[in-house]
Amino acid sequence: MLPMHLLLLLFSFAIVMQSVVRGASSLPHPGCPDKCGDVDIVYPFGIGPGCAMEEGFELHCNKSQDGHKNVTYFSKLPVVDISLLQGQVRMMSNIASTCHNHSTTYLLDFHGTPFTVSEKENMFTVIGANALAFMAGARQSAIYVIGCLTQSSPYKNLTAQEGLCTGVGCCQVALSSRLSYHNISFSDANASDENASGMDGERHCRYAMVVEADKFKFHTAYLNATNFWDEHKGEVPIILNWAVGDKTCDVAKKDTASYACRSSNSYCINSTSHPGYLCNCSEGYRGNPYLSGSGGCQDINECDLNPPPCPGYCINTQGSFFCQNTKNRSFSHSGTAIISVGLSVTVVMLVIAVTCSYLIRERRKLANIKERYFRQHGGLLLLEQISSGQGTTFTIFTEAELMEATDQFDDKNVLGRGGHGTVYKGTLKNGTAVAIKRCISMTDEQQRKEFGKEMLILSQVNHKNIVKLLGCCLEVEVPMLVYEFIPNGTLFQFIHGINGCRSTPFSTRIRIAHESALAMDYLHSCASPPILHGDVKSSNILLDDNYSAKVSDFGASIVAPTDESQFVTLVQGTCGYLDPEYMQTCQLTDKSDVYSFGVVLLELITGKKALSLQGPESERSLSMRFLCALKEGRLMDVIDDHIKGEENVGLLEEVADLARQCLEMAGENRPAMREVAERLDRLRKVMQHPWMQRNPEEVESLLGGREPSVAGVEMVSSTTFLTMEKRVGLLEFGR
Known part of the structure; x- marks a missing residue:
């Protein structure tokens, strides 16, 4: 009897768990259609005035194109079915x-x-x-x-x-x-x-x-x-x-008038795919959690299930049930107590044994899964390289370490979300602040095999203007990368934030551009093998405590191809920064990064976004707007007003000319990143020269109204100076 009793008990729990997930539709209130064609209309959705929770959930019931049956529509899209539980x-x-x-x-x-x-x-x-x-x-x-x-x-x-x-x-x-x-x-x-x-x-x-x-x-x-x-x-x-609204459950519950989970037997869950939340019925109940009273979540009568959990002994309760043995009433009170205690102890011991066995089996299963993921992502290759002395500063983290560092990847620690993954702020046990990136899934087997090798290459990238990759976690289905934490946000936020970079001097902008160019030149020319970033944009350039540039996000990066047979069939990048030649050929080159950098350079000197959905179509792309203005001789119309000035005209024209060369349609006509970095360096030295630091009016008054001179050379404007620099070389001229 004991084994059969336990089997019935376990079977009843299985029936209950299955019944919990079954949903039942309820009418929102009398008069509103509960069906249109083959679609059940469940609240918060509705057809007709006052039938939906809010405007976004309104549906329409119209005849199909062939006129044979009714079809449910949202806007002009036919609706096939609605899921309350899944949202x-x-x-x-x-x-x-x-x-x-x-x-x-x-x-x-x-x-x-x-x-x-x-x-x-x-x-x-x-x-x-x-x-x-x-x-x-x-x-x-x-x-x-x-x-x-x-x-x-x-x-x-x-x-x-x-x-x-x-x-x-x-x-x-x-x-x-x-x-x-x-x-x-x-x-x-x-x-x-x-x-x-x-x-x-x-x-x-x-x-x-x-x-x-x-x-x-x-x-x-x-x-x-x-x-x-x-x-x-x-x-x-x-x-x-x-999802309902755009608030989390904790915030939504405070406003009882607008809180959507109306049933007293329901609970709220935050949506993982949309701002807002969803409602579900509590365990032991089913129905519509968005309705109150009889239309909402109702008790599941487990005793009416087929088969019932304990035939003949089942007693239903609100949200649950229990089984009572009524056949053996002749047992004395003491005998019943002894049997009850014995059964309870046996059940407890059996449950403990089953639980321990299950936990041991699951732990072994989890360890095997982690080991398989570790091998798939190239973990053995990484360990071999690290043990041989290559990449000794690179750390392989466990999933538990990163979950603890991010408080179980809490949304409050999200730094940003992008096409290649989500970045969280975390704090390691030693107090080091890090940025942890959870990558998107890698479906290609070749990507998994090459992942460890590419991570080792990135771990050996060491440049003051590139965000340092500290380590990775490979024992999970989707790898996680651990970078140094950069506190002052992105260059995009710096330029286009609430106050933008209005008060930022021209010299600071050129310094940021120069530092970014140095980082890109390092990737193209000094890394072994060379690395193509693939997604250069202002939101992938971070600023540290001193507002020095740090290039980041290598989610779209690839090792430079060694022959023409290595090409991609998927164009990746960000609209507004994408190289037109790359979009046509699907071949990423170092000149693709140069084009994207040219757009970043335009953002710095114009203060405008790379792509804007506002205004005429011809002015939505910053690069096209700039090139048209340059062609028509209207350069100063697109330059940021806060850096315009007679002393900057020549410098601005030089930067604009450099940006123009970076934006050439043919990649072979664009300069290399090394040349871009060198030209920006020369411009910085011009701006740092004592001649450029003086106020021209003060210099003129000190010298009795005549043009000043240094070492017998007359003082010249920035435009004239740059022209001379082209002829004789800035470094030699400035000595």
């Missing part, structure tokens, strides 16, 4: 296409709504022969651009595979988190019908979309004619995350 909605999204001379783009905008695109369930997918498509996305004020290029049979040994999206005829790219907007478009580069002639069929179309990963399967027939479009009727499913 997700499945909708149908349009497909962008290009066929022959006809091309369509697709824009999806969720600004001002509770929705964002789920980065875990969806993938940016491109189908077609030699198709190159881009997706520009927005999260708050940040702009992200990803691209995907498919290949076709004209290349040797490249054949599309049925059911597999491997880059041949079909490619997929993971999304960034919390995107509220995205725009999909095609590029003409490498996508002509002539290049697609290697595929079978006479008509060739290309498609790009954000699609639910589990609902998409590639077929080679999609590469011919319009099979894909005809099969899906121009729409594919997409998963959206949603």
